[in-house]
Structures are given as C-alpha cells and as structure tokens.
Amino acid sequence: MAFGETLSNLRKAKGLSQEQLAAELGLTRQTISKWELNQSTPDLDYLVRLSDFFAVSTDFLIKGTQFNNDPPCNNSDLEERNSHTKLMSRSVATYKLCVYLGAIILGVSLIGIIVFVICSALNPWGALIGRWYFEGLIGFLIGTDTLWFFIILLVLFIAGGLISAYGIKNMKQ
Secondary structure, eight states: OOHHHHHHHHHHHTTOOHHHHHHHHTOOHHHHHHHHTTSSOOOHHHHHHHHHHHTOOHHHHHHSSOTTSOOOOOHHHHHHHHHHHHHHHHHHHHHHHHHHHHHHHHHHHHHHHHHHHHHHHHSOOEEEETTEEEEHHHHHHHHTTOHHHHHHHHHHHHHHHHHHHHHHHHHTO
C-alpha cells in the first residue's frame, strides 16, 4: 500500500477531514491532499509527527505494514497518545502565552520607566531628605512623590523578563 493510501485510510478511520488533520499538524489542506495523492511526501519531521498522531510506526506509514507485522495500536493506545499530544500542544501554547505576556509586561513597564526618565530630564527636581540632596531622576521621583510607582514599574520589568525567559526556555525543551 502506498503512503498516500495509508495516510488517507488512517485519517478516515479517525474520522478526520483533510482540513482537520492539517490543522492538527499546522499545515494546509492542500499539503495533506498532495500527500494522499502521492504528489509529494512529507519530510522526516512530519513522518514522525504523523506516526505519533496516528499511533503507528513510521514503517507502517511508509510501507503500509508494521515493522514486525504487529497490528497498529488499539483504540485505547491511540486515545492515550492523542491526549498526550493534545497535552503537549497545550503546554507549548502555555509557554507561548508566557512569552507574549512577559513581553507585554516588559514593554509596558519599560515605556513607563522611559517616561519617568524623560519627565525628570524636562522638568528637573531637587529633593532634600535630611542632609541628603537628590537631583535628576531620584530627585524627580522623590519630589513628585512617584518613587513608589517607579519601583512597581521596575518590579514589573523584572517580572516580565523572567516570565518571557521561562516561556522561551520551556518551549525549546
């Protein structure tokens, strides 16, 4: 049995349309159609992803037979693998969300910090606390009583960076 016929049979046995399978793999329907019509073949990465998705060996996908003539996995194995695949895709989505959320927090807090720096340059302040006299950014923050807000922005900046770094680190694993 040719690869395209095997893929078509597995897809139909699972009750999926070409569009649904394409969406699961992050491809277009046309790519799945070309594979099923044997007009093109997937690269090794997609062969492995297809074998994991359908819970069959790559040998079965390519030749239409299992490596040692074992039947394809039963439905419970298939469901278990599919739930694992969905869980993994949710994890990746969660890590992507961490990256985006962290980047937004990082960006917004950085803009706030820059606004304070520009305001302190355009409107210089001096603040006397005890024997200490502060000028520049610190003088501005103390004089306008906005030091607490600036500290919150710094904490958010660090937190945004850490959240993004966490997402990036775990997406690569």
